Amino acid sequence: MLTIEGLTIRTNVKTIVEQLKLAVRPGEWCALAGESGSGKSMTAFAIGGLLPSSVTAEGIIAWKDNNLLDLSAKQRRSLLGSEISYIFQDYHGAFTPFLRVGSQLDELMRAHGKQDRKARKQRCIEVLERVQLPAERVYRSYPFQLSGGQLQRAAIAAALLLEPKLLIADEPTTALDTLTAHRVLQLIDQIRTETGISVLWITHDLRHVRKYADRIAVMHEGSLVETGETQAVLNHPAHPYTRRLLAAIPPLSPGAPVRLPYNSTEEQNALERSALHE
Ligand SMILES: Nc1ncnc2c1ncn2[C@@H]1O[C@H](COP(=O)(O)OP(=O)(O)OP(=O)(O)O)[C@@H](O)[C@H]1O
Known part of the structure; x- marks a missing residue:
């Protein structure tokens, strides 16, 4: 799919x-891992043509029948959002502060040629519900109210x-607390299962990789050092750098819970419901 x-x-x-060299297959959750500065984000940016102007890319990023590196700015704009979309660590940057969330979502659809106003609103509400938000309220809210x-x-x-086919998630949970981060990853996983979207996930957190990713690609100093099925790579890392990354995972502090601190599913559901109305 993406090659x-x-x-x-x-x-x-x-x-x-x-x-x-990297491939993301249809419906797959692929983690691109490695320490800070290894080139993960630059790789993600290159896919969508989002590299800073001082940085150039060459090679092949094949998507359908195109090399994405050859697209014009106009072709790229129409591809972004509709086929490939991004979420970033800095979620504040996804929205302009003083425009309501609903009008920003609406504008995104209009920019992609969706003319029917009622259908646009319906789709916005549907997707806000899909991500388990109180949709009507969030639609009317300003970003700073969330x-x-x-x-x-x-x-x-x-x-x-x-309805893109590939979601590129660049450290989407780094700025969130542990419990919220866990919920966001669970949500992405659910969406992937239901829609068949592929996920390319930039992360340095191997604990989360083990839980969510089907496949992992490990980068070190700009090169891919190891790739394979997640459990196979993490249980039997072939490359010394992957072994070092694994050894660097901080242990849980003494006395810290080894799982999320829910006593029961009911408690988890209640906590999550109250978080939605916070
Ligand atoms: N605008 C830029 N111009 C030139 N070099 C840059 C620019 N932004 C980043 N770099 C360099 O590119 C290299 C890779 O950065 P990149 O952000 O892709 O790493 P990363 O693996 O995503 O790290 P992190 O997890 O910290 O985001 C780094 O050495 C960085 O200094």
């Missing part, structure tokens, strides 16, 4: 990513609005 071959990303002083977790859900709703 990257020989991707090299550089500035005029250094090479950031070198000869990267909590961090709600805003990241609204950003996911925006990313899903036009």
